[in-house]
Amino acid sequence: MHNPTVDAAEYAWPACAACGRELWHTEIGRHACRPCQERADQHLESLAGPHGLYAGLARALHPGAAQGEARVSGSRTAPLPLRLEPLSLSARGGVVTVLQTWLIDWHEHNGWTHPRWQGGLQQQLDQVVKALRANIEWAAASHPAFGEFAAEVASLTRSCQRQATGERAERRIAVACPCGDTLRITISTPGTRCSGCGTQYGRSDVLELPLARDAAA
Structure with a gap:
């Protein structure tokens, strides 16, 4: 016998x-x-x-550069070492490589020809960004890992912004899921999934969760 209550319980409206x-x-x-x-x-x-966040990493390589401190010429002391955070983001294996890996994934998903890169890292960054933006409508509609892509791009952007401006990383807050698991979020978290029960929280929902006990103590 048909039971509409069971159907309603089993059906979940699709979420982003x-x-x-x-x-x-x-x-x-x-x-x-x-x-x-x-x-x-x-x-x-x-x-x-040339004025984007990636280009700004080069200007943030020297200590004090991100905070706008003037460098003194003619100093008798040895030059300070390069800042590792902007260096790791701007070098091979950083921002450019992460974005290229995503574009390769999109090409393989569709059976497209493997993408090619030309020039230095800044030129390659501009090329891969142009290609990703040209296909982002398809990816948001059809790629099953678009959520991971969006989260990684957002994280890279925030990291580049912090290094270019000297801003501190956002403080993480521990909140409690009703299942008892603890989620660590920031104020700008777009949403997250609880690893304990699998519940997917949107931005407003996760910000309404109570503080975890260890954080409130």
Whole structure:
């Protein structure tokens, strides 16, 4: 006998893979909502170009540069070493490599020809950003890992921003899921999934969770 109560319990309205909020009717069939697609696109755009965040890493390599401190010429002391954080982000294996890995994944997912890079790291950064932005509509709609992509791009953007401006990393807050597990989030967290029970929280939902006991003590 048909039981509509069971059907309602088993059916869950599809949610955005990036932020966890329920998709609008016009977004059904997509992996991510349009606001998250637009946010990822804006993050990519902020990284590229001669005045972008990636280019700003080169200016942040020397201690004090990110805070705008003037470097004194003619000093008798030995030059200070390069700052490791912006160096690791700007070097091979950093921002450029992470974005190229994602583009390769997208090409392999669609059976496209393997992408090629030309020039130095800044030129390659601009090339991969252009390619990712050109295909971001497809990725948000059809790629099952778009949520991971959006989170990684957001993390890279925040890291580059902090190094270029000298801002401190956001403080992490421990909140408690009803299942008893502890989630560590920041104020700008777009959403997260509880590893204990698998519940997906959107931004507003996760910020409403109570503080974990160890954090409140």
